[in-house]
Amino acid sequence: MDMQVPKKKLSLKERYTLMTRDLAWDTSYQPKEKVYPYAGYEGIKIHDWDKWEDPFRLTMDAYWKYQSEKERKLYAIIDAYSQSNGHLGVTDARYLNAIKLFLTGVTPLEYMAHRGFAHVGRQFPGAGARVACMMQAIDEMRHAQTQIHSLSNYNKYYNGFHDFPHMYDRVWYLSVPKSFFEDAMTAGPFEFVVSIGFSFEYVLTNLLFVPFVSGAAYNGDMGTMTFGFSAQSDEARHMTLGLECIKFILEQDPANLPIVQRWIDKWTWRGVRLLSIVAAMMDYMLPKRVMSWKEAWEIYFEENGGALFKDLARYGIRMPDCAAQIAKEKDHLSHQVWATFYNYGAATDFHTWLPDAEEMDWLAQKYPDTFDKYYRPRFEFWREQADKGNRFYNKTLPMLCQTCQIPTVFTEPDDPTKICYRETTYKGDKYHFCSDHCQHIFENEPEKYVQAWLPVNQIYQGNCFDDGVDPGAPGFDPLAAVLEHCRMVHGRDNLDFEGSEDQRNFEEWRGMSKRNA
Amino acid sequence: MQIDLRTVSIKPLRHTYGHIERRFGDKPASRYQEGTYDLQPTHNFQYRPTWDPDREIFDASRTRLKMRDWYAFRDPRQYYYGTWTLARARQQETAESNFDFVESRNLASLLSPELLTLALDLLLPLRHVAWGGSMNNTAICAYGYGTAITQPCMYHAMDHLAIAQYLTRIGLLLGDAAALSSAKEHWLCAADWQALRRLVEDSFVVQDWFELYVAQNLVLDGLLYPLFYKVLVEDELSMRGGTAIAMLTQFMTEWYAESAKWVDAQVKVAVAESPGNAALVSDWIAGWQARAVAALAPMAERALGERADAVMDDLAQQFAARLAKLGVNA
Numbered sequence: 060m061d062m063q064v065p066k067k068k069l070s071l072k073e074r075y076t077l078m079t080r081d082l083a084w085d086t087s088y089q090p091k092e093k094v095y096p097y098a099g100y101e102g103i104k105i106h107d108w109d110k111w112e113d114p115f116r117l118t119m120d121a122y123w124k125y126q127s128e129k130e131r132k133l134y135a136i137i138d139a140y141s142q143s144n145g146h147l148g149v150t151d152a153r154y155l156n157a158i159k160l161f162l163t164g165v166t167p168l169e170y171m172a173h174r175g176f177a178h179v180g181r182q183f184p185g186a187g188a189r190v191a192c193m194m195q196a197i198d199e200m201r202h203a204q205t206q207i208h209s210l211s212n213y214n215k216y217y218n219g220f221h222d223f224p225h226m227y228d229r230v231w232y233l234s235v236p237k238s239f240f241e242d243a244m245t246a247g248p249f250e251f252v253v254s255i256g257f258s259f260e261y262v263l264t265n266l267l268f269v270p271f272v273s274g275a276a277y278n279g280d281m282g283t284m285t286f287g288f289s290a291q292s293d294e295a296r297h298m299t300l301g302l303e304c305i306k307f308i309l310e311q312d313p314a315n316l317p318i319v320q321r322w323i324d325k326w327t328w329r330g331v332r333l334l335s336i337v338a339a340m341m342d343y344m345l346p347k348r349v350m351s352w353k354e355a356w357e358i359y360f361e362e363n364g365g366a367l368f369k370d371l372a373r374y375g376i377r378m379p380d381c382a383a384q385i386a387k388e389k390d391h392l393s394h395q396v397w398a399t400f401y402n403y404g405a406a407t408d409f410h411t412w413l414p415d416a417e418e419m420d421w422l423a424q425k426y427p428d429t430f431d432k433y434y435r436p437r438f439e440f441w442r443e444q445a446d447k448g449n450r451f452y453n454k455t456l457p458m459l460c461q462t463c464q465i466p467t468v469f470t471e472p473d474d475p476t477k478i479c480y481r482e483t484t485y486k487g488d489k490y491h492f493c494s495d496h497c498q499h500i501f502e503n504e505p506e507k508y509v510q511a512w513l514p515v516n517q518i519y520q521g522n523c524f525d526d527g528v529d530p531g532a533p534g535f536d537p538l539a540a541v542l543e544h545c546r547m548v549h550g551r552d553n554l555d556f557e558g559s560e561d562q563r564n565f566e567e568w569r570g571m572s573k574r575n576a
Numbered sequence: 577m578q579i580d581l582r583t584v585s586i587k588p589l590r591h592t593y594g595h596i597e598r599r600f601g602d603k604p605a606s607r608y609q610e611g612t613y614d615l616q617p618t619h620n621f622q623y624r625p626t627w628d629p630d631r632e633i634f635d636a637s638r639t640r641l642k643m644r645d646w647y648a649f650r651d652p653r654q655y656y657y658g659t660w661t662l663a664r665a666r667q668q669e670t671a672e673s674n675f676d677f678v679e680s681r682n683l684a685s686l687l688s689p690e691l692l693t694l695a696l697d698l699l700l701p702l703r704h705v706a707w708g709g710s711m712n713n714t715a716i717c718a719y720g721y722g723t724a725i726t727q728p729c730m731y732h733a734m735d736h737l738a739i740a741q742y743l744t745r746i747g748l749l750l751g752d753a754a755a756l757s758s759a760k761e762h763w764l765c766a767a768d769w770q771a772l773r774r775l776v777e778d779s780f781v782v783q784d785w786f787e788l789y790v791a792q793n794l795v796l797d798g799l800l801y802p803l804f805y806k807v808l809v810e811d812e813l814s815m816r817g818g819t820a821i822a823m824l825t826q827f828m829t830e831w832y833a834e835s836a837k838w839v840d841a842q843v844k845v846a847v848a849e850s851p852g853n854a855a856l857v858s859d860w861i862a863g864w865q866a867r868a869v870a871a872l873a874p875m876a877e878r879a880l881g882e883r884a885d886a887v888m889d890d891l892a893q894q895f896a897a898r899l900a901k902l903g904v905n906a
Contacts, residue, residue, distance in 0.1 A: 069753065077753060082704060082707035084764060118738075119741055130657070174726070177718040180714050181714040204658070205657075215590055221594040225594065234620075247626055507626070511623070
């Protein structure tokens with residue numbers, strides 16, 4: 060037999076290059092501008108896509124191997140958890156409302172990320188970057204589906220999970236996450252990766268991930284905990300992609316810096332406003348609490364994020380201006396948001412409640428400068444009124460911020476007793492904002508934000524009723540019609556936790572599982 | 577004997593999500609159903625895309641095809657991420673042991689130099705064709721309408737990427753990095769590959785995503801895979817002592833057989849929807865098929881010489897038979 064001449068051994072990097080970007084070529088029958096039509100209009104200058112450093116080197120064979128092992132384990136646990144009625148092991152049925160928020164407000168974002176990364180996975184002229192984005196596109200589909208599958212069992216037994224995609228397109232507070240993601244997806248491909256890949260995945264994702272997944276672990280929700288942990292290694296890949304994108308763009312041309320800085324400023328603020336729902340969830344919805352929102356903010360944004368921005372300083376990137384206001388808000392945010400949900404509890408697909416005495420003490424201890432002074436008296440007053448039979452559900456629709464779409468409920472950064480309102484006039488129309496930063500975002504791109512589909516405004520214009528509903532009919536109840544349009548059942552999906560069907564069923568079923576009937 | 581294990585049984589309030597129940601009734605739903613139907617947002621879009629300001633983010637008018645219900649596009653394989661990954665991981669294991677088998681027994685050295693050259697000449701430029709297929713399916717996922725068809729296209733895009741990577745490994749196993757670069761040179765410059773490269777590049781600028789689906793997944797792949805992997809590799813090269821090569825392309829053969837069933841199901845549904853759709857699809861096929869046949873002919877000739885014409889005729893007949901089954905008027 061012939062002696063084999065030993066082949067030159069390729070380095071991992073050379074081999075990965077042959078497996079990915081070497082598959083691509085410069086087209087000559089069609090001009091580059093037609094093949095990648097969206098690469099230029101944002102003004103980002105890329106001179107050499109070959110300088111792209113692959114953030115991870117995963118070929119499809121290895122990808123399938125790792126991911127299939129993870130899937131096998133995950134679904135085995137989901138099955139076992141469902142089969143053994145694992146839902147009866149959660150600390151308290153109030154906890155379920157946190158995961159309703161997750162399914163209606165976060166899972167649809169995973170889906171959007173799937174489509175968004177497919178879009179940039181097609182549009183970037185650099186093949187290395189495209190492959191990384193395509194992988195993220197399927198990972199995001201994985202996350203959406205594992206969440207839907209894990210939470211499917213809760214939907215069988217509890218209310219409010221039942222129509223999450225329908226609600227995502229229609230329910231008032233869900234326009235906050237919806238407008239966030241659609242803002243990113245309607246931007247150009249570079250802004251998309253800076254907004255989602257960097258600002259969200261890299262800077263802010265821990266603030267979403269840790270509260271929900273640790274919250275699940277702390278509260279006996281093995282289903283949610285398992286998909287969270289299983290997603291972690293994917294997230295690690297997504298974070299390295301986000302960071303590589305930002306470094307690559309900045310290294311390519313100094314003229315990219317001001318554009319990128321404006322995007323980081325914008326998306327940090329957009330992200331923080333989005334996370335205010337998570338803040339309320341952490342401080343008010345978890346029966347067994349992991350840490351306070353403020354603590355999470357300090358660890359994951361101020362410490363970790365601070366170190367990151369120090370690292371990026373060599374490119375000229377500075378900490379977003381909004382960081383100063385966020386630092387002031389961290390003592391207030393969760394309380395103001397939860398108070399809002401409590402007010403509008405007739406129009407949510409989850410239940411609300413007031414913190415009990417022990418919970419208020421915890422909040423006072425975590426927020427020593429603000430809770431007892433500003434928020435405890437409010438909650439105690441509401442408790443007193445509720446006990447007297449005067450539970451007040453606000454049925455007047457609030458003014459929404461044109462940018463983040465949260466009701467204008469936040470206070471002035473330096474005066475927690477005064478609601479913060481900002482407004483501007485554009486082409487003769489007046490627009491309202493919750494903050495200077497949301498106003499600035501609007502003013503940078505007014506043509507985009509004037510299009511916003513604000514639920515409150517749409518309800519008043521009569522666009523949120525089912526077809527055939529006659530708002531002129533005698534005795535017409537607009538809020539009831541809106542709930543119906545959102546497929547929420549009044550008295551079942553909304554209102555106080557106390558007295559809800561969820562509460563009654565959980566008690567009864569838990570009794571069945573622990574005692575002999 | 578079966579023993580029923582006792583668990584605490586609680587009567588559920590409902591068996592599945594509301595949107596699944598409205599389609600299939602209140603009964604336990606499959607993971608494919610829950611992970612697919614109605615997932616894509618359809619209403620109340622906030623802003624128009626800056627990259628396509630005349631349309632919504634998801635907009636049914638990005639194709640001329642019209643469907644009353646875009647979720648009529650059911651995947652007969654019922655792939656959601658989990659089942660797709662598990663299926664591919666199993667196929668990957670087989671592919672891995674095939675590569676090991678060929679490598680450890682040094683089967684490449686048993687191939688005659690002419691056969692080896694022919695195999696590399698035919699297969700390695702296909703890396704780039706597969707890469708094009710990956711790009712196109714990524715585009716369909718991005719701009720298509722309804723999760724039922726966009727989801728499998730993303731998996732299909734990754735499958736194409738994997739095939740490009742298997743072809744790369746074949747190049748490295750039977751040749752070396754220089755073999756890959758000379759094949760790329762052929763792809764870019766050699767006369768007999770240019771019609772195919774032009775077709776692939778033209779597909780990159782197709783704006784209608786269902787036309788792209790037809791051009792890539794039905795027409796180009798529907799002619800290319802049977803020609804290369806069945807006729808040229810499995811029949812011709814094997815007969816000339818190149819069974820080892822067929823082992824290395826087993827993934828492609830099996831993948832094509834499986835995914836063609838999915839492609840057929842989609843086209844069938846689209847055509848059955850309305851005479852308007854049927855006319856569109858047959859126009860698209862007619863336009864792309866003639867080009868694809870002409871683009872593939874030089875490779876058949878390179879491998880088969882004067883037998884090429886007969887083989888191409890056969891191929892066209894088989895393809896026509898396939899189309900007839902789908903209800904397409906060719």
